[in-house]
Each structure stands twice: as structure tokens, then as C-alpha cells.
Amino acid sequence: MTAPAGPSSTSSPAIKICGLNRPDMIRTAIEAGATHLGFVHFAPSPRHVDHADLARLADGLPRGGPAKVLLTVDADWPVLDAAVDALGPDLLQLHGHETPERIDAVRSRYRLPVIKAAGIADAADIAALKPLAATADLLLLDARPPRDATRPGGLGQAFDWRLLSGAEFAAAIGQTPWWLAGGLTPATVADAITRTRPQGVDVSSGVESAPGVKDPAAIRAFVSAARAAFDLKT
Template sequence: MRVDVKICGLRDAAMLDVAVGAGASHVGFVCFAPSPRHLGPDALAGLAATAPRACTRVAVVVDADDALLAAVAPAVDVLQLHGREIPARVADVRARFGKPVWKAAGVRTAADVRALVRDFAGADALLFDAKAPEEAPMPGGNGLRFDWRALAEVALPSRWVLSGGLDAATVADAVRLTGARAVDVSSGVEDAPGVKSAAKIRDFVKAAHG
């Protein structure tokens, strides 16, 4: 089975075309002002509209209110909640906006993974990222990875995504060691924060699929 690849933090049509052309199954758009990858709702909707329908479009938000979700939800296929949302909020977003919801969170240990699996069983998918430092302005996209062995100690749900510090040099090992069927990358395919590299995107997708 081919590994699904999500290229996240896309900000322009050129890099979106590169990601789709390279074979990414998912494209992600960040709507969170502190992020260098931030797109406002209108810009996000405009860019998402250019993605082919065969490619799953994901809006990444952090502790978003209903007004923001209402602005971005019609433009995408999936809402990824990457903040401090509680299980009831995930269920509410799913019911209110009629979109699949991924819950993303930073993990460091098997206990972190176990808690996420237990608490967010109602999410359509879980995304395991590296836990951000306390002083970090963003919960993800920090180029950090966690010890993948933590995943082996927990019974994982049927749908989960591996993220956190992946790049073309590490993704094949990550898939082999964890059994991940879906991977997510943002900073690992950039030349600078928020600046995607066409070559790195192509290399990453090729390595993930290889």
C-alpha cells in the first residue's frame, strides 16, 4: 500500500502544483497568524480552490473559534485541529461543520501517545507531532521529531499520521520503523520558514513512496 503524503504549509500556487505533481495525496494550508505559513481565510480558500479534487485539502487551525472555522471549512475537505482542543470540541466541530476532523498534538513519550489515542477516539484521524518547547509560538511546524519507538508501545487507531521533523533523508526510516501509512511534512521541505523548496518536496514524496 502506498504511503499517503501531506505537504503542509503551502502558500502559493506554484508550490501547490509541485506537491500535486510529485504525487502528494494531501495538501495542507495553515490559518494561524503566528505561523510563517499563515494564510488568511480568503487566501486559503483561493489557493485551496486550485487543488485538484483528487487531492485532499486540509485546513490547519489552532484553537479556532466558530467564525474562523466557518470561513475556512467550505474550502477544504478536512479540518485539522492543532491546538489545545478538548475531545468535546473535536466532536462539536465535526458535527457543526460536517467535515472530517483530524486531531493533532505533540507527543514525547508512549504515555503521551496513549493519552491522545484514549481521549480523541472520536476524531477521524490522529496526527502525532513532536511536542513543542514551552516557549515556542507554534504547536507544530518546528522541525522537531520525537522518539518513534513511543508509537510501538501503544495500540494505535486505524487512521493516524506521522509528523514532526521528517525530511527526505528520514521519512523512509520513519515509515519502516513505525508502519505509518500517512506522513506529514512542512519545515522539512523548506529552504527557510514558510519558503517551500520544489526539489525538497519532490525528494520527500519520492522517498516516502519508495
């Protein structure tokens, strides 16, 4: 079970709008200048897109447009196989407790770059990045969810960006590119980019009017602010 190798799409700077589930919001993200489109295939999420809709949304995407990112959480092979077949992603985002061995296996099976999400709350989480950074093609640094959370990810919360500076972070991350997520909004993304200097940013709930409902004005404002902070020319 393999998919054709797509573009690596891990070069910087990147602006990813995640949790897309409607054609009109996808068009808004593309027209605004997003570089990556994220699609969540995880049933507990309010942004979950099933196999049929993944295929439908993929059919409507322009050739040569932004990279398609498939987000799954501790998915087994049958779930991943079906989702990859439906969407035809350019990158795979693993947002659960996947180990370095699992990352390697996923990359080998689908011949696609793998983004590994990692929750950050304290210095111990920074140290834990080292084996992931040695294996993943790219890291997505998000806020660590509360212990009683039913879903992974930052859940709209930011973490202490000061953890992303200093020798400890540099040693843990090595040369692996990384993107920032967690609590980003149109009002905060420029400051986040300036202060942390990531290779990309990722937003989902920060551009929504309700869980799973994207706000077109917020998408446009977020991408505009991020592009300006990254100094991307139109």
C-alpha cells in the same frame, strides 16, 4: 453553518505536504504525487494563509486532485466558519488544545472528518492519546513543542519513534488511523515509514529553504521517498 461532506481521505497511505501558500508549490506537490495538501490558517505561523488567499488558492486547484486539509489552532466558530467557506476543505486538522468534546462539535458543524494533532515526548503523551483516538477520525502524531514555544507542532523536531511500539501505544491508539509528523525530511522519511509503519506522513518545515518558503526539489524528493517506502505505484 455547514460545508458539503467531502471524501474521508483518511485511508492509507497518505503523503501530506503542509504549510502550502503559493500556487507553484501546490503544483509541485500535486505533480510529485502528494495525496493531501495542507493550508495553515493561524496568524502566528509563517505559513499562515488568510481568508482571501485561501479562496484564491482553492480556486486554482484541479477537481478530483489531492485532498485539501485546513489546519487551525484553537480557533473559534467565526474563524473556522470563514476559513471553511474560503477553502472548502476535505478534512479539518485541529492543532491546538482541542478537547474530545470540541472535536465532536467541529465534526458535527461542518460534516467533515477531523484530524487531531497530538504532541509526543514521553510515555505520558502516549497514554493521553486514548480519548483523542476515541473521538478523532485520524491522529497526527507530532513532536511536543518546548514549554516556551509560541506555536504548536514539532517545529521541525523529531521525537523518539520507539514510543510508537509496544502494548501501551497499541492500547492507546486502538483502531484509529494515524500519521507521523515531526522532523521528517527527504532523507529520513523512508526510514520513519519502515520503522513506525504509519498510515501516512506529514511534512512542512522539512521541505523548506526558510520558514514558510517551500523548496520544490525537497518536495519532490520527499514525496518520491515516501511513495517508494509505502510502495505506491506510479
